[in-house]
């Protein structure tokens with residue numbers, strides 16, 4: 001039971017299971033693995049796909065000979081394991097050149113280099129069959145607002161993304177972009193800090209139909225907001241192109257914890273949402289194992305992400321089939337149609353009728369909504385007591 005199937009679309013980044021445990025206070029504790037080795041490891045745990053930043057696959061200073069050798073090994077590993085590459089991205093945050101941002105840097109040389117690097121990363125992703133290109137602007141921000149004008153930053157960001165959309169169109173790539181928000185870390189403050197900001201920004205682009213979002217659990221939790229609500233808003237707008245699953249305590253550094261390991265109830269409602277609406281994209285785990293682990297622990301971590309998702313998917317099915325829960329849900333949503341006269345699309349007659357309609361506020365407000373019972377039934381179900 002709880003065996004992953006290809007149609008579940010569970011994916012990991014090279015940088016997730018390949019994470020070596022370095023943090024700001026300590027060095028790497030796991031040995032390096034090649035991209036091909038990571039693909040075999042992902043094959044073992046039952047992943048469907050592997051995603052990469054340009055430099056997870058090809059080091060930034062690789063010669064063309066090295067590049068071809070790495071690609072060859074990686075391609076062979078994909079073939080041997082059957083894994084695909086649904087998403088690719090570019091690293092615009094690690095190299096010192098990006099210390100003050102990439103697309104939003106004050107230095108035009110940096111902005112131009114960032115565009116060049118991203119076009120090459122797009123070519124690389126497309127070469128391996130990707131259909132989604134993620135842009136996470138980790139360094140697009142400030143520590144001091146003396147350094148940059150936030151309106152210029154928005155304009156520069158827009159100009160860059162418009163450029164890249166036209167590049168993909170001109171190349172006739174079958175590619176969509178997914179923008180990933182994060183409120184802070186590594187910058188003191190990052191522009192477009194939440195998925196909601198990203199959605200508003202996308203509407204201002206030249207090709208909004210090519211651009212959606214890649215919300216990440218941890219990033220919305222860092223901002224203290226309800227992740228599932230952000231995902232739902234993106235979904236409703238037709239913009240949920242990709243998703244980064246992990247977990248995170250609010251108010252802390254970016255933890256990238258195993259999916260479902262911190263807020264199980266939030267994870268449950270998220271999985272239930274994705275499954276109920278029929279989200280068909282990748283379930284990408286952008287997380288990494290605790291620094292305490294060796295590579296057996298990394299596999300435990302990866303299998304855990306998948307297993308928790310599948311268990312929660314099962315629980316969602318159970319919730320939808322539970323008679324007592326569903327009878328409460330219908331009670332909550334009861335509608336005798338009496339208000340149809342007043343609701344829906346505006347008309348002058350409707351507005352006039354509504355203004356004349358008396359309402360018994362006290363009577364309406366006096367009804368208990370039974371949400372306590374509904375929530376406890378959910379808890380009982382999650383804890384295995386139903």
Ligand code: GCO
Nearest residue numbers: 089134136180182216254286
């Ligand atoms: C983070 C980010 C990154 C991005 C990834 C894609 O942890 O802050 O999630 O992991 O998702 O770099 O570009």
Ligand code: MN
Nearest residue numbers: 180216244286
């Ligand atoms: Mn992410």
Ligand code: MN
Nearest residue numbers: 254255256286
């Ligand atoms: Mn991270």
Ligand code: MN
Nearest residue numbers: 216218254256
């Ligand atoms: Mn993260």
